Amino acid sequence: QSALTQPASVSGSPGQSITISCTGTSSDVGSYNLVSWYQLHPGKAPKLMIYEVSTRPSGVSNRFSGSKSGNTASLTISGLQAEDEADYYCCSYAGSSIVVFGGGTKLTVL
Amino acid sequence: QVQLQESGPGLVKPSETLSLTCTVSGGSISYYYWSWIRQPPGKGLEWIGYVYYSGNTNYNPSLKSRVTISVDTSKNQFSLKLRSVTAADTAVYYCARPRDHGDYVPFDFWGQGTLVTVSS
Numbered sequence: 712q713s714a715l716t717q718p719a720s721v722s723g724s725p726g727q728s729i730t731i732s733c734t735g736t737s738s739d740v741g742s743y744n745l746v747s748w749y750q751l752h753p754g755k756a757p758k759l760m761i762y763e764v765s766t767r768p769s770g771v772s773n774r775f776s777g778s779k780s781g782n783t784a785s786l787t788i789s790g791l792q793a794e795d796e797a798d799y800y801c802c803s804y805a806g807s808s809i810v811v812f813g814g815g816t817k818l819t820v821l
Numbered sequence: 822q823v824q825l826q827e828s829g830p831g832l833v834k835p836s837e838t839l840s841l842t843c844t845v846s847g848g849s850i851s852y853y854y855w856s857w858i859r860q861p862p863g864k865g866l867e868w869i870g871y872v873y874y875s876g877n878t879n880y881n882p883s884l885k886s887r888v889t890i891s892v893d894t895s896k897n898q899f900s901l902k903l904r905s906v907t908a909a910d911t912a913v914y915y916c917a918r919p920r921d922h923g924d925y926v927p928f929d930f931w932g933q934g935t936l937v938t939v940s941s
Contacts, residue, residue: 747927
């Protein structure tokens, strides 16, 4: 099972919007609406930001949104803030009780 | 609020077995799939595998031959053993629990992570 493909880095200025893509296959992202996104700050536990493609857990800002088209899922962050600077990982159920993560994307807020 | 805490040696010699335990507090270990996930330095997250409270397991195919995950419901703990380690197994190891019982994902509760270095 190969890792999902994410861009290594994205950047944006405060107030702008950015989108991080997560490309899988018809066996994982394309087959299940079980894509989730995690925010990692150095030295802290990962934080769930989006699950089931587009659902925000309680307490997560509505500036974070998710979507999916075919084998590609996307995380959009609007109104960028300095505190959003972090690494972001997508994750998908891949069938047969297997879970796969993306390679991660470093978000820089300029 | 459920809390997870990893524990175990921070240094393991090459060819030996890495052993970690995750202690669950604030909730029962029952009815959930409990996963181990790791992040090598400078690299991405990698799902290692899960154990169900009943003892059923499933592993990442790339690690399956070297991994055993087990559960001790009496202690509210689950454990990871990774055999024949090499430097490539150096990573921060996380334990995690999904949002809802009976689901594999998403991971809503995470431990703080523990760095395990493989070196002689």
